[in-house]
Amino acid sequence: MKALLTNLKGDKGIWAFVSLLALFSFMPVFSASTNLVYVVGKGSTIGYLMKHLVHIFIGFCLIYFVHKTPYHYFKAISKVALPIVVLLLAYTMVQGTTIGGANASRWIQVPFIGVSFQTSALALIVLMVYVARYLSKIEGKEYTFQSSLFELWLPVFSVIILILPANFSTAALIFSMVCMLVFVGKYPMKYLGIIIGAGLVGLIMFVLVAKAFPDAMPNRVDTWMSRIERFSSDEPNEDDYQIEKAKIAIASGKIYGLGPGKSVQKNFLPQSSSDFIFAIIVEEYGLLGGLAILFMYLMLFFRFLITSHKAPTMFGKLLIVGLGFPIIFQALVNMGVAVELLPTTGQTLPLISSGGSSIWMTCIAIGIILSVTKKEEEIAQEEEEKRQREEILQRLIDKEMEESKEVEEDYSIETVGDNPMNAVLNKE
Structure with a gap:
């Protein structure tokens, strides 16, 4: 164990908070799995717990091996991986499968091993690394809007267009995080304003075309519109079932919660182990438990800020911002949906919600961030020596x-x- 710990390089604070979130995830996932066992009638609670354990174990193996890779290698990897991701997204749009009747075509089935994989999660990581690579390449150099339009924004919009029809929330998350990253990378504001305006116009045109020709392409525009209408309307709606059950769960938890495993609403709340797991956490562990989870994500966010400030290169700084901030933003979105501050999005709670590909992609992002912080440690160690x-x-x-x-x-x-x-x- 001591030899293993000595081989764990990088920021110890990030390691600590990621490990705490992963360890805590076993309790709510085990509790919420009873909904699938006794209500849906699938599998066993121990089976779901072991499945989550395997997902977490593979995730930490990915963190370990990725953080051992020098982070500057990811420049070349992103350039090669981006066309592959675009092809996977196109394949997913055409051949994607539906998991449990939910979330439409977001997954593809990996041949021979029978594992479902969400390609948009991989696309987020590859695209953010690619954008960080481009911004570090043009640092201090003169360039035109036309050149950045081809090298930067064409790949970005190619990925977003392929994700948008089936997964608006992830497409919006990727676009907002890319805009945040290019802002941090000192991309001219006048160019960024043009891109944001073009993105909004493109979204409006897509919605109008989808409404006018609903059978022209597979899309979930009607689902987005209905969710936004339900969120903005004060009238009761039978489709508000998930939000109402989540609110009941949160209200039942009060200050100290009902206790581990004693949630009642997990038996009535769909996606209780993934999209709405935060409601189950508050019901079982109370307001204090919910605030503790929020505190850990915020502390992880502060570690990202500190390590990005210490990063030895612009590419390293942009990697931490581009891969770390989406994790925190996704967590805040998930919590906001559970307490009805935001319309339903389908975003999971990173490192806590059950699911394989979402955990693994989060762990790969964490591994890349730790690779950057490992370089910081090596530089500090060299300076000390x-x-x-x-x-x-x-x-x-x-x-x-x-x-x-x-x-x-x-x-x-x-x-x-x-x-x-x-x-x-x-x-x-």
């Missing part, structure tokens, strides 16, 4: 000078008579 060598060298020089001074003090020059040529060396 250099300082120690300089101190040792300075001590040796001081010692030599002291010894030389002592020798000079042992001997003195004495003049005989008035003639300086008669000087003799006398030992005192």
Whole structure:
């Protein structure tokens, strides 16, 4: 165990908060799985717990191996992986499967091993690394809007267009995080304003076309519109079932909660182990438990801020911002949906909600961030070793000078008579 811990490089604060969130996830996932076992009639609670354990274990293996990779390697990886991601997204749009009748075509089935994979989660990571690479490449150089339009925004909009029809919330998350990243990367505001305006116009046109020709392409525009209408309307609606059950769960938890495993609404709330797991956490652990989860995400956010400030290069800084901030933003969106501050989005709670691909992609992002912080540690260690060598060298020089001074003090020059040529060396 000690040897393993010594091999864990990077920011210890990030390691700590990620581990705490992952360890805590077992209790609500195990509790919420009873909904699938006793209500839906699928599997067993121990089976779901072991499945979540395997997902977390694979996720931490990904963190370990990714954080061992020098982070500058991801520049080349993103350039090669982006076309592959675009092809996977196109395949997902055409051949994607539906999981439990929910969330439309967001997943593809991995051949031979029978695992479902959400390609948009991988697309987020690859795209953010690609954008960070581009921004670090143009740092301090002159460039035109036309050149950035082709090299930067064409890949961004290609990914977003392929995700948008089936998953508006993820497409909006990716676009907002890319805009945030290019702002941090000092991309000109006038260019960014043009891009945001073009994105809004494109979204409106897509919605109008989808409403006018609903059978032209698979899309979920009607689902988005109905969710927004339900969220903004004060009239009761039978489709508000999930939100109402989530609100009941949160209200039942009060300050201290009902206790671990004692949630009642998990038996009535769909997606209780994924999209609405925060409501189950508050019901079982109360307001204090919910605030504790929020506190851990905020502390993780502060660690991202600190480590990005210390990053040795612009690419490293942008990697931490581009991969770390979406994790926190997604967590806040999930919590906002549970307490009805936001319309239903389908975003999971990172590192806590059940699910394989979402956990693994989050862990890959964390691994890349730790790779950057590992480089910070290596630089700090090299500087410390250099300082120690300089101190040792300075001590040796001081010692030599002291010894030389002592020798000079042992001997003195004495003049005989008035003639300086008669000087003799006398030992005192």
